Amino acid sequence: MRVKIFAAAAALLFLAACESGTSGSGGVIGSGSGPVLANPPGTGQAGIGQAGAPRGVVPGSQEDLQQSVGDRIFFASDRTDLTPEARRTVEGWAMWLRQNPGVSATIEGHADERGTREYNLALGERRAAAARNALIAQGVDPRRLSTVSYGKERPQVLGSTEQAWAQNRRGVLLVN
Amino acid sequence: MMIRTLPTLKRRTLLTAAAAAAALPSVALPGVARAQVRIDITRGRVEPLPTAVSPFFGDGADANTGRELAQVIAGNLERSGLFRPIDPRAYTNTPAQLRAAAPQFGTWRQINAAILIHGNVESTRDGRLRVEFRLWDVFGEAQMEGRVYTTVPANWRRIAHIVSDAVYKRMTGEDGYFDTRIVYVSESGPQQRRVKRLALMDQDGANHRFLTDGRELVLTPRFSPTAQEITYLAYVQAGNNPNVLRPRVYLLNIDTGQREVVGDFPGMTFAPRFSPDGNRVIMSMAQGGNTDIHAMDLRTRQQQRVTNHPSINTSPSYSPDGRQIVFNSDRGGTQQLYTMTASGENVQRISFGTGRYATPVWSPRGDLIAFTKQTEGEFFIGVMRPDGQGERLLTRAFLVEGPTWAPNGRVLMYFRQGASDSRGQGGNPRLYSIDLTGYNEREMLTPADGSDPAWSPLLP
Numbered sequence: 001m002r003v004k005i006f007a008a009a010a011a012l013l014f015l016a017a018c019e020s021g022t023s024g025s026g027g028v029i030g031s032g033s034g035p036v037l038a039n040p041p042g043t044g045q046a047g048i049g050q051a052g053a054p055r056g057v058v059p060g061s062q063e064d065l066q067q068s069v070g071d072r073i074f075f076a077s078d079r080t081d082l083t084p085e086a087r088r089t090v091e092g093w094a095m096w097l098r099q100n101p102g103v104s105a106t107i108e109g110h111a112d113e114r115g116t117r118e119y120n121l122a123l124g125e126r127r128a129a130a131a132r133n134a135l136i137a138q139g140v141d142p143r144r145l146s147t148v149s150y151g152k153e154r155p156q157v158l159g160s161t162e163q164a165w166a167q168n169r170r171g172v173l174l175v176n
Numbered sequence: 177m178m179i180r181t182l183p184t185l186k187r188r189t190l191l192t193a194a195a196a197a198a199a200l201p202s203v204a205l206p207g208v209a210r211a212q213v214r215i216d217i218t219r220g221r222v223e224p225l226p227t228a229v230s231p232f233f234g235d236g237a238d239a240n241t242g243r244e245l246a247q248v249i250a251g252n253l254e255r256s257g258l259f260r261p262i263d264p265r266a267y268t269n270t271p272a273q274l275r276a277a278a279p280q281f282g283t284w285r286q287i288n289a290a291i292l293i294h295g296n297v298e299s300t301r302d303g304r305l306r307v308e309f310r311l312w313d314v315f316g317e318a319q320m321e322g323r324v325y326t327t328v329p330a331n332w333r334r335i336a337h338i339v340s341d342a343v344y345k346r347m348t349g350e351d352g353y354f355d356t357r358i359v360y361v362s363e364s365g366p367q368q369r370r371v372k373r374l375a376l377m378d379q380d381g382a383n384h385r386f387l388t389d390g391r392e393l394v395l396t397p398r399f400s401p402t403a404q405e406i407t408y409l410a411y412v413q414a415g416n417n418p419n420v421l422r423p424r425v426y427l428l429n430i431d432t433g434q435r436e437v438v439g440d441f442p443g444m445t446f447a448p449r450f451s452p453d454g455n456r457v458i459m460s461m462a463q464g465g466n467t468d469i470h471a472m473d474l475r476t477r478q479q480q481r482v483t484n485h486p487s488i489n490t491s492p493s494y495s496p497d498g499r500q501i502v503f504n505s506d507r508g509g510t511q512q513l514y515t516m517t518a519s520g521e522n523v524q525r526i527s528f529g530t531g532r533y534a535t536p537v538w539s540p541r542g543d544l545i546a547f548t549k550q551t552e553g554e555f556f557i558g559v560m561r562p563d564g565q566g567e568r569l570l571t572r573a574f575l576v577e578g579p580t581w582a583p584n585g586r587v588l589m590y591f592r593q594g595a596s597d598s599r600g601q602g603g604n605p606r607l608y609s610i611d612l613t614g615y616n617e618r619e620m621l622t623p624a625d626g627s628d629p630a631w632s633p634l635l636p
Contacts, residue, residue, distance in 0.1 A: 080465070106419055113603075116534035116548050116577050117395060117628070118447040119504060119511055121409075121423075122460065122467040122488040125444060129465030148411075148421055149444060149462065153393060155367050160574070160595035160603065176417050 060100035062175045069096050072156075073131060075169040077112070080126040082134055086171070090131055093173050094138030104144040107131045108172040112165035113152045124149030131171040146176075213290050213313045213320075215258050215347045217586065221615055224260035225347065227253055228284060228314075230294035231264065232307065233271035241332055242271060242297045245307065248336035249293060251380060252354045253343065255609075256587075257616030262289055284314045291320070293343060297332075305329045309339045311346060321346045333382055334635070341634070353582035354379060357632040358589065359397045359406055360607060362386065363625040367600045372627075374408060376430065379582075379631070381621050387428060393421075396578075396628050400450045403632040405429055407438065407448040407457050425459045427474075439472040439479050447490045452498045458482070460490040469503060469520075482520040493537045493545075494518065495562070502526070502536040502545050502562070513547060515562060526564030535578050538562070540633075541585035544612075548577045548590075557590050559612065570614040575605075580631045586612050589620065591627040 057064045065071050073086035082090060097103060109128030111120035128147035136142050157164040215225055229250040232242030246264070253259035268283035274294040284292055295309030304326050311321035321342055325335050334355060341352030362375040372394050374387035387406070388394055397408035406428045414422040425438040425445040438448065443463025450457055451471075458471045469482040469492045483489040487507035494501055502515050508525060511532040516523040527533040531551025538545055542562075549556040549569065555576045558569040575593040582588070589609045596603030605627040607620035620629070 113575070115550070116491075116504075118460070118491045119488060119506075119534050121444070121446050122462055122490050125462035125467060126465040126488070133465070146420065148423065153370065153395070158367055158596060158600035159598040161598075164598075174419050176419050 060103045060175070064100075065093075065096055065173060065175060069093055071174070072170045072172045074166060075127055075171070077165070077169065078115075078123070080123060080130050082130055086131075087134065090134045091138060093131075094135050094140050097135070097140050097144065104146075104176045106174045106176055107135075107145060107147045108154075108174055109147065109149040110154060110156070110168055110170050110172070111152045112168045113155065113160065114165060115152060117151055117153075120151035121149050122151075124151045127169075127171050131173070213315060213347070214349070217258065217348045217350060217613075221613070222258055224254075224258055225290050226262055226288045227259040228262050228267060228287070228289040228292045228294075229253070229264075230267055230269070230274055230292065231271050232295040232297045232309070233275040234297040238297045238299055239271075241305070241329075242295075245295070245297060245332060245336045245339070246293075248333055248380065248382075249340050249343070252337065252340035255380070255618060256344065257611055258344075258348065262287055279312055279314070281312075281314050281317045289314050291343075291347070293339070295339070299329065300326070303329070305332055305335070307332075307335045307339075309342075311343055333378065337378070337380075350586060351584045351634070353584045353587060353631075353634070355635050356583060357399075357403065357635065358607070358620070358629050359387070359399060359632070360591075360622070360629040361394060361397065361627045362622065363605060363627060364390075367596070367603070374406065374428070375622070375626070377622070384623060387430070387433075396447065398449050398630045399632045401452060401454040401633055403635055404431060405450075405454075406630075407450060407459075409446045409448065425457065427457070438474075439470070439477070441470070441479070445470075447492065449493055451494050452496050458492045458494065458501065460492070469501070471518075480519075482518075483516075483523075484520075491535050495538045496540055496542045500538075500562070502538055504534050504536060511550075513545070513560075513564075526560065526562070527567075528564060529567055537579055537581060539581050539585040540583050543585070546579035546581060546588055548579065557588065557610070559588075568614070570610050570612070571608075571617055576608075578628055580629050582609075582631050583633045588612065589629045589631055591629060593627070 054067045069092035070089055073089045107128040109124030111123045128149055132145050132147050135145055155168045157167040229246045231246045234242035250261040254261050266287045269279055275296055279292055292312040292314055298306045300306050306326045308324040310319055313320050337355035340354040344352035356379045357376055358379055359376050362373045363370055365371040371390040373390040374394050374397050376387055377384040393411040395409040397406045408426055410426050411421040411423045414420045423444045425448040426435050427438050428435040438457050441461045443461050445459050445461050448457050448459040456471050456473050460467050461470045466486055467488045467490055469489050471480045471482055485507050487505055489505045491504040492501050499518055500515055501518055505514050511534055512525055513527040513533045513536045514523050514525050531549050533547050533549050535548040536545050544559045545562055546559050549558050554572050556569045556572045557576050557579050560567040573592050574595045576590055579588045579590045587609055591605045592608050593605040594602050604625045607626045607629050609620055610617040
């Protein structure tokens with residue numbers, strides 16, 4: 001399981017998740033400006049940001065996105081606006097999409113389990129749309145971007161804990 | 177997939193006291209004494225009525241059907257919480273004796289039976305099943321009900337449900353809800369890749385079968401007023417890429433297995449429900465971060481936008497007369513319940529308690545709206561009047577969600593889910609029913625985990 005971390009607070013959540021056995025090993029690596037990058041488990045090296053795909057990774061692939069920018073953003077409870085961290089990641093997405101002009105993508109919106117099914121579907125759609133609108137504002141062609149909401153149907157992290165819920169309230173950029 | 181609904185039953189009222197005498201000439205029936213026994217279901221806690229359900233009399237192979245009929249009837253009545261079936265080993269007349277003569281009421285009184293149900297089952301020469309039943313007031317020594325039904329043998333369980341409904345109605349004055357089905361979402365697999373299938377069963381769990389194969393994520397099935405169609409949400413692959421899914425509201429015909437997408441909407445459609453006349457499906461459509469309520473006329477295919485507000489507007493449910501809609505919106509800042517006319521006018525907020533309100537469902541009787549409420553880290557199922565007054569919470573848990581009404585508006589079903597641990601264990605959703613009074617909460621047994629139940633109307 002890959003978890004991208006963008007802030008110290010989130011890092012704590014990440015450690016808690018590791019302790020509870022829901023996440024693989026992984027580290028947090030800052031790169032100064034731009035998106036904070038995480039190296040996914042098993043790669044043994046930091047991701048590379050703007051300089052194209054990391055070695056051994058197909059440019060424009062989901063793996064490339066995960067390693068060079070991170071493929072997800074997180075939302076506060078019952079909120080659909082982008083946090084400053086999420087905004088930075090979305091800027092990274094926009095840059096990555098500019099570098100990979102042939103790629104189209106779907107933005108998934110997700111909610112935590114502490115809501116009702118239908119409302120959470122609407123909430124997830126609003127989260128996905130918030131990310132899509134931010135990408136369009138960054139100059140990404142809207143025709144390259146679709147959205148889908150899963151509401152609370154597809155949690156990433158298991159367990160009925162605040163930490164798990166924080167990581168499940170997410171938007172994910174999925175390369176089509 | 178082909179699923180056949182069994183043919184409609186022929187039914188007629190046969191055995192009034194006078195007709196029964198004609199039918200059974202050798203029996204000296206008691207006079208038409210006014211029966212006194214009655215269950216008042218408007219009180220909170222009702223002491224279940226001691227009830228004898230004799231095996232129905234049958235010759236040869238029919239004897240087995242007679243035993244099973246009685247078991248299904250007793251099971252229905254027991255689950256309602258209003259009746260307490262007495263152990264058949266205590267019964268004081270055999271099925272054959274009850275067929276030949278009126279009950280020996282004194283002996284039934286000795287085992288405290290307040291009412292006695294018995295009957296006869298017979299395979300007719302044309303291959304049909306003929307079932308007659310009678311309901312007796314043991315203390316009043318009077319027949320309260322007597323009917324005969326003829327059907328194909330495969331339909332025998334429905335006869336048992338229809339008999340149960342007749343007993344329920346006679347004893348409570350309210351329509352029963354036993355000749356009904358439940359459609360729900362059967363769940364299996366890990367939470368991150370949960371497999372969800374539409375499943376259909378009788379209200380007592382019998383005749384369980386799957387309507388979808390689990391390859392597509394499906395949610396929130398709801399019956400049409402004829403109980404022949406189901407509207408639900410399915411995530412269907414849009415093209416060649418399995419990553420690109422198109423969540424849309426679908427219509428499934430239970431008889432033919434045919435399904436079609438409801439309407440040509442540019443965005444995700446979800447939260448569907450039929451109008452009470454079955455002519456429309458009302459649902460949410462989400463696009464560009466905005467969720468509004470739309471209706472589609474199934475005959476003209478005309479789409480109508482019902483809400484137009486930059487907020488979440490979802491979970492619409494018509495009043496039984498079709499004139500009003502209750503729905504869920506966060507237009508006031510938090511999730512609350514609102515009513516409006518069917519065309520979207522006169523929007524009124526009706527929920528004012530602490531917490532968030534969701535999934536409103538109008539009772540088939542029109543008198544109440546059931547809902548899910550979320551407050552202080554817990555979920556509740558509750559009811560309130562359509563003007564928002566008289567809120568009552570019936571049950572609470574880590575998660576309870578999605579109430580659905582039995583067609584008589586007296587019983588609710590919903591699903592309950594516990595907290596899960598870091599391996600995803602412990603959160604298994606299950607179906608539960610509860611009486612409107614808040615008593616008689618029971619788990620509805622299903623082969624696997626279950627969520628999103630919807631109760632059918634009485635079967636046609």
